[in-house]
Amino acid sequence: MTRTEYYDDPAAPEPNSLVAAASAVVTDDAGRILLQRRRDNGLWALPGGGMDLGDSLPGCAVREVKEETGLDVEVTGLVGTYTDPRHIVAYSDGEVRRQFNVCFTARVVGGTLAISEESTELRFVDPGELDALPMHHTQRLRLRHFLDHRSTPYLG
Template sequence: MARTEYFDDPSAPEPNSMVVAASAVVTDTEGRVLLQRRADSGLWALPGGGMELGESLPGCAVREVKEETGLDVEITGLVGTYTDPRHIIAYTDGEVRRQFNICFTAQIVGGELAISDESTELRFVAVNEYRDLDMHHTQGMRLKHYFEHHAEPYLG
C-alpha cells in the first residue's frame, strides 16, 4: 500500500483517523543515525510506526525498530513530540491519518541489521549527510532537532 505525505498543503485530503505513533533515532558507535528508505513512499525515514493496544510508546518504538531493521534497542531519551495538525498522511486504501508521533533516542543492544518488507534500504548517516536524502519535512525536522542536541525535548 502506497502513501503520500502532506505538510501545510491546502490540497491535502481531510483526515479520517488519528494514529498515535513512535519513532526512534537509533545511533551507532560513531554517532551516525539509522534511516530506512520506506517501501511505501520511497522516502528516507526514521524507523517507527503506530502504537498497538496494550503497549507503551517506548515499547512501540522498540518493537517498530526491531520489525523494520532487525535491531534490538533500548530507549535512552526523548527527541520530542510531533503533533502538528498540518501533517497529513494519505494511504491508497483510503485511510487519511493525522499522526501523533513521539520521537525517542535509542541505542543498539543486539540483533542483526536486516531490511524488512517495509523498507528497501537501511543506512547509517552522519549529521552532514541526512540533508541530501529525499525525506519528508517532518522526518528532517526530527533529525535536525536530534543533531542540535537541545537540553529540552521539542514540544510541537
C-alpha cells in the first residue's frame, strides 16, 4: 500500500476518517535521533502510528516504536500535539485520513534494532544531518520543536 501526504494543498482529497496517532523522538546517548525510512512513501519519519482501541497515547507510542524498530522504549516527555486540519494522508486502499498526532520523547530500555515491514531502513541520525534527508514537512516540524528544547509542549 502506498501513502501520499498533503499539506495545505487544495488538490488534497477529502478525508474519510479521523485517526488518533502517536510518534516518538527516540534518542541515543550521543543525542542522535531514531528515524525510519518508510516503505509506503520512501520518506524519513519518526516511528509512530495509529492508536488501537486498547491503547493510551503513550502506550501507542511505545507499541509503535517496538513494532517498527524492534526497540523497547520508555516515554520521557511530550514534544507536542499536531492536529492541523491541513495535513491529509491518503492511502492507495482509499482511506484518506485527517490524522492528529501526539509526539513524545522516549529513551531506549531494551530490544534490538530491526527493520519491520513498514520500513526499508532504520538509523540514529545526528541532528545536523536532518536537513539532508527527504522528509515530510510535518515530521520536520516535530523534530524542530524537539530540537528547540521548548519549555512547554507545542499545541497545534
